[in-house]
Amino acid sequence: MLHPGKTALTVLLKDVEIPSSAICFTGDAITSLTNYSVKGAIVNLDEWDWHEELRGGITFYIITNLKKPLQTTL
Numbered sequence: 611m612l613h614p615g616k617t618a619l620t621v622l623l624k625d626v627e628i629p630s631s632a633i634c635f636t637g638d639a640i641t642s643l644t645n646y647s648v649k650g651a652i653v654n655l656d657e658w659d660w661h662e663e664l665r666g667g668i669t670f671y672i673i674t675n676l677k678k679p680l681q682t683t684l
Contacts, residue, residue: 620652621652621653622653628655628671632669638674639658639673639674658673658674659674660672
């Protein structure tokens with residue numbers, strides 16, 4: 611997904627942009643970001659596994675990996 615007019619990766623949580631200074635990616639998440647390497651790309655946290663960490667009174671969003679699709683058995 612692209613965000614017109616943006617030149618960097620945008621991270622959204624419930625349609626609200628999270629400041630880039632509060633975002634951390636694990637190595638696995640960085641590997642999965644290849645589909646988002648275009649300018650103005652949007653990462654929606656609904657599609658990712660992530661958690662919050664409180665560090666020095668500041669909340670950081672640690673993005674760990676793309677969610678795996680649910681598998682159903684018939």
